[in-house]
Amino acid sequence: MSFARIVAALGGLLALLFGYITIFNRGDTTLVLWSGRVVTLPMSVLVLACVLAGASIVLLMVAATEMGGAARSLGRRRRLRRERRFEALFEKGCDLADLGLADRALSCFERILDHDPGHVSALVQLGVMRRRQGDAEVAIRYHKRALEREPTHIRAQVSLVEDCLDAERWQEALEVCGKLLEIEGEAMRVLVWSRDLQVRLGRLEEAIDTQRHLMRHEGLGGEAHRMLRRLQFLQAMARAEEGSSEAARKQLTEILRQERTFVPAQVELGRLLLGEGKEKEAVRRWREGYAQTHDVVFLHLLERYYLGKDDPDAAIAVYLNALKDAPASVELQFCLGKLYLRLEMLDNAYDTLRDLADAGASFPALHRLLGEVRHRRGDDEAAFGELQACVPFRVAAVVPYRCSACGVDAEEWQAQCPACGAWESLGMPIDPEG
Ligand SMILES: [Zn+2]
The missing domain is CATH 1.25.40.10 (Tetratricopeptide repeat domain)
Structure with missing residues (x-):
């Protein structure tokens, strides 16, 4: 129904009402406005005036609501337009970064930040680029700013861990890993980071726990078990260094019970025994080791x-x-x-x-x-x-051992390469390429 028809219908209804009331109420009504001031009106006019006043109040309220909504939608549209502009600028920055045009990409992200200093995605991206340029400290500042705006932003946290690793801030990296694991406890990459950081910080017990957690995931196979042995081996060596060679020997024996072919444990067990003067047993261990491996x-x-x-x-x-x-x-x-x-x-x-x-x-x-x-x-x-x-x-x-991972020469056989830390990588340099 069109507006004109609604008005016509309402007008008709009002006229009917007016006529109806006028037929039965012919007398005037005296209305006191305030003391000493009165108006005398026909009853029907008074009723009509009341109806019209009510209608206009409703109309005014509707108009006000409509105008507020229009203003809000205008603001929303403006905000959307702004976001879309940022989005386009962000996309362009990412494209430029992918193309290796770092400077132009950086200026795209910086332009976003000029208008919106807390734009999380731009902060994250800017930090990642600065880290790639070798400035991990600046990257850390950007990613911390992003996390101030959105404390649980995953990508910002992951990037912050990478920054801290680059800046060799091991403790801080481990803390951020902990926060990430609170959000997503099964994040494999973060678990691996945590484990390696715990090893680096000498927290071997925690590292072993983390490794066991990692091993709950399927599909890791033998390598995960091997890593567990390596961590237990490190723990045994740490105990030996502290002087409790009894405990160290016990742990090495336990490792060998679980995995007879774990060379580092057998080597070090022999060395420990030799250090304690148990030469025969050391020799027996090493002969056994050769027979098995x-x-x-x-x-x-x-x-x-x-x-x-x-x-x-x-x-x-x-x-x-x-x-x-x-x-x-x-x-x-x-x-x-x-x-x-x-x-x-x-x-x-x-x-x-x-x-x-x-x-x-x-x-x-x-x-x-x-x-x-x-x-x-x-x-x-x-x-x-x-x-x-x-x-x-x-x-x-004396031809030394050579690391198959980084190629460094080492005089003494060790479980881990002294240069690059690769496990069980030291071997004879009899590679024709070497
Ligand atoms: Zn190496």
């Missing part, structure tokens, strides 16, 4: 032990026995040749290493040793002078 590090330990006891024949027998089981092992022959050279048994050293080279083995450490043997024997000195000159010899042909 065929890791040549056990033979190196035995070699050093027998050489320390002035028993070179036993040291040589270590390799000869091992070679009986694996006659073609390059590693074993190389170690044996090295030992012969160390013992100045130059002919044996030459034969062993020559055999190895004749069988097709070729890697820098082998040539280095062969060069040294020939040099000491006095033959082909001129021919090998060149080799000698380009490859600097180490003292008494």
Whole structure:
């Protein structure tokens, strides 16, 4: 129904009402406005005036509500337009960052912040970019600002952890990880961060708990168990360092009970036993270790032990026995040749290493040793002078271990690379590429 019809209908109704009231109320009514002031009106006019007054009040209220709504929707539209402009600017910034145009991307995000200093997404993105530029401290400030506006913003918290890791603020990084885990307790990435940070801060007990938590997730397989052993191993070593070698030995034995082939535990258990004077047991542990894992590090330990006891024949027998089981092992022959050279048994050293080279083995450490043997024997000195000159010899042909992860050389075998911290990565440098 149109407005005009509604007005016409209402008008009609009012006219009817007016007529009806007028028929039955012909007399006038006296209305007292205030003391001494009265008006005399026909009854019907008074009723009509009341009806009209009520209607106009309702109309005024409706108009006011409508106008308020219009003003609100205008504000909302303006805000939406602004947000859309920020959104477009933000998208553009992200695109520019992806294209490697960092400066232009930064100015996009900064323009957003000029208008809205607490724009969380822009703050997060700006921080991430500053971190990538190497300024982790500035990144931390941006991400903290974002978290002031939205304390539970996940991306800001994750970015803050990454900033703190870059800035080597381990304690702070761990605290933010804790907050993240309060929001999302099963976040794998955060659990891994927490574990590594706890290790770094020496909180091994907590690290082991975190690792056990991680292991509740399926699909991690053997690597997770191995990591648990490594953490328990670190705990045992920390105990040994504190002087409670009894507790350390117990823990190492427990680790080996769960995983017989965990080389670091077997190595260190032997070292601990040796330190306590239990030589026989140490030797038995290392022999057992070799039998189970065929890791040549056990033979190196035995070699050093027998050489320390002035028993070179036993040291040589270590390799000869091992070679009986694996006659073609390059590693074993190389170690044996090295030992012969160390013992100045130059002919044996030459034969062993020559055999190895004749069988097709070729890697820098082998040539280095062969060069040294020939040099000491006095033959082909001129021919090998060149080799000698380009490859600097180490003292008494001690070829160290090399990390398969970062390539650093280490004299002493350790469970973790001293340079990059990779686990069980130290091995013989017999890689042809090395
Ligand atoms: Zn390394």
